[in-house]
Amino acid sequence: xxxxxxxxxxxxxxxGNPAGVCLLPAGEWPDDAWMRQVSAELNHxxxxxxxxxxxxxxxxxxxExxxExxTEAVAGAGADWAIRWFTPLVESRLCGHATxxxxxxxxxxxxxxxxxxxxxxxxxxxxxxxxxEGATTLDFPAxxxxxxxxxxxxxxxxxxxxxxxxGTGPLGxxxxxxxxxxxxxxxxxxxxxxxxxxxxEDLRGVIVTxxxxxxxxxxxxxxxxxxxxxxxxxxxxxxxxHTALAPYWSARLGRPRLTxxxxxxxxxxxxxxxxxxxxxxxxxxxxxxxGTLHV
Numbered sequence: 001x002x003x004x005x006x007x008x009x010x011x012x013x014x015x016g017n018p019a020g021v022c023l024l025p026a027g028e029w030p031d032d033a034w035m036r037q038v039s040a041e042l043n044h045x046x047x048x049x050x051x052x053x054x055x056x057x058x059x060x061x062x063x064e065x066x067x068e069x070x071t072e073a074v075a076g077a078g079a080d081w082a083i084r085w086f087t088p089l090v091e092s093r094l095c096g097h098a099t100x101x102x103x104x105x106x107x108x109x110x111x112x113x114x115x116x117x118x119x120x121x122x123x124x125x126x127x128x129x130x131x132x133e134g135a136t137t138l139d140f141p142a143x144x145x146x147x148x149x150x151x152x153x154x155x156x157x158x159x160x161x162x163x164x165x166x167g168t169g170p171l172g173x174x175x176x177x178x179x180x181x182x183x184x185x186x187x188x189x190x191x192x193x194x195x196x197x198x199x200x201e202d203l204r205g206v207i208v209t210x211x212x213x214x215x216x217x218x219x220x221x222x223x224x225x226x227x228x229x230x231x232x233x234x235x236x237x238x239x240x241x242h243t244a245l246a247p248y249w250s251a252r253l254g255r256p257r258l259t260x261x262x263x264x265x266x267x268x269x270x271x272x273x274x275x276x277x278x279x280x281x282x283x284x285x286x287x288x289x290x291g292t293l294h295v
Contacts, residue, residue: 001025002109003293005042006101009237009268009283016268016285017237019098020047021105022293027051029084032091038293039086045232048098050106051082053119079119081106083126089231093122093172093204096138096239096270096281103128103136104285122170137282142274143171143244150176151201157193158208160186168244172204173225175244181213181222185263195229204230207241209248212261219261219269221249237268239281246272246279 003022010016020042024030029051039047083102085095099118106112107130118126127139145166154176155161160183162176178184187208198205205227212219223245225238235241242260250256250272260270271282 001293003038003042003291004101004105004109004287005044005289006104006285006287008097008100008104008285009239009262009270010266010286011284013286013288015266016283017097017235017266018044018288019095019101020044021098021102022047022049023102023105023109024049024051026054029082035084035086036089036091038295040088043088045235046085046087046092046095046098048095048102049084049086050102050118053079053082055080079117079125081116081118083118083120087227087231092230093170094120094140094240094243096140096242097237097283099126099128099138100136100239100281100283101285103130103138104134104287107134107136108287109290135282135284137280138239139275140240140243140279140281141170142247142277142279143173144169145175145244145248148174151197153193153197154206156190157197158187158189158206160208162208166244166248168207171240171244172202173207173241173244174198174201174203174205175207175209175248178208178210181210181263184208184210184222184224187224189226191226191228191233194226198227198229205232205235205241207238207244209245211249211253217261218259220253220255220258221245222261222263224263234264236264236266237262237270237283239270239283242270242272242281243279246281247274250274
């Protein structure tokens with residue numbers, strides 16, 4: 001089967017967030033252990049596995065997936081493909097950049113334009129729409145925020161003291177707010193301490209954010225994301241984190257549409273729009289590798 005590496009939330013190769021994309025043949029899911037091994041082999045923060053559902057259009061000519069995709073067909077009613085995401089260590093609850101990368105591959109490799117609906121295990125149907133110029137918008141559930149005490153040991157693990165911290169509900173992250181953009185850029189966290197803290201607090205990872213240094217920079221807020229206990233010391237650009245970042249900053253800046261810059265070493269832009277209890281995340285993607293998986 002074909003496998004791809006796609007840089008997401010960027011229009012330039014070797015920037016944004018690289019994701020593996022594996023388009024599976026119709027049928028049952030492979031073993032979880034095999035998908036984890038493929039993800040570990042690629043060694044990117046996430047690899048997406050997409051399974052065509054009965055009636056899904058798989059290419060320009062249109063072909064139907066086999067009916068043996070039984071249980072997924074029932075759960076995925078109204079969807080075209082089922083999708084799952086794996087880090088090199090564990091299965092993820094939600095992943096934005098690898099979903100965007102999968103929509104990009106379906107457009108560039110299979111000729112699927114416009115709207116594609118993905119069934120996810122925990123978040124139902126996730127809709128993507130790719131426009132004629134290649135920008136893809138993800139329609140994801142907004143993550144609720146609730147202020148919580150700054151966890152013991154977080155300032156030491158991050159190397160900076162947050163001004164506030166927020167839980168993000170089912171997303172499972174801690175949102176830590178720093179006073180300014182420079183503080184986010186200058187962070188040098190302790191991965192071992194941060195891994196121990198996230199395991200203790202039952203967190204996927206820690207999102208760190210601050211407002212843009214000033215107007216006119218092309219972004220409204222900055223962020224970084226760390227999930228060392230899940231095999232991601234630092235994620236380059238985290239789409240799912242923006243389901244919490246978008247409503248947080250839109251409420252404080254008074255605008256539904258914003259642009260977030262994730263200031264990792266690779267960096268990337270995520271254009272956000274809050275739509276009630278949903279968030280639209282828009283970005284571009286670039287394929288950097290196509291290959292054949294022989295195992």
